[in-house]
Amino acid sequence: MRTNLYDLYARLRERFGYLDWWPGDTADEIVIGAVLTQQTAWTNVEKAIANLKRERLLSIAAISRAKVQRLERCVRPSGYYRQKARRLKGISARIMDEYGSLDGLLSLPGTELRKTLLGFHGIGKETADSIVLYAANKMAFVVDAYTIRAMSRIYGMDSGTKYDDMQRYFTDRLRPSIRLYKDMHAQFVELGKNYCRTRPLCADCPANRICAYSRNM
DNA sequence: ACCCAGGTGGCCC
């Protein structure tokens, strides 16, 4: 199957512009947001982040010291709030105890950082890669539900494709570039939020007419 | 009144 990833990327860029984002400015906010957005709409995460900010809890150091109950009240709008409060606290405490600061952890080499993150309760592959790429600015291609859905809807790829396989699919075909990896993922999220929710693709989907498959669906 | 959302970990086979 030919997927022309650069062609797809060009069309997304044309529609959405250059994104290169993670919604959040500081590394702390990116890590916290990455956990809060697990299986959750970002609009709900925004409410939780606003609550944390108001309570001066939008940092790994502050969360490591906060009471779980207070964290629960803040992160409630983002769903799974008991789990997320407990995990956020556990992750933050380990970062402070074992690395002294978030920067201490993030300064590990990329592959070691990823492995370390995966050892934290509440951080899986996608969250680990998001943190490596967006918080630490190191190479990691992020795969998420939007990515798999888009590749399935646009190119007919198996929607059951596993994380590691999909990740390798991209890293084998893209030039290794942090900025490209960041923006490519951002484009998939933007596409997923606005399109690719239905089959067939919407008439005005920027991914239309890229391949025979999307034309015929 | 449904259904889903930028996952993860536990348990079972």
Add this chain to the structure above:
DNA sequence: GGGCCACATGGG
């Protein structure tokens, strides 16, 4: 290694 399940709020 893979298939199921709990976890939870807010918006369409």
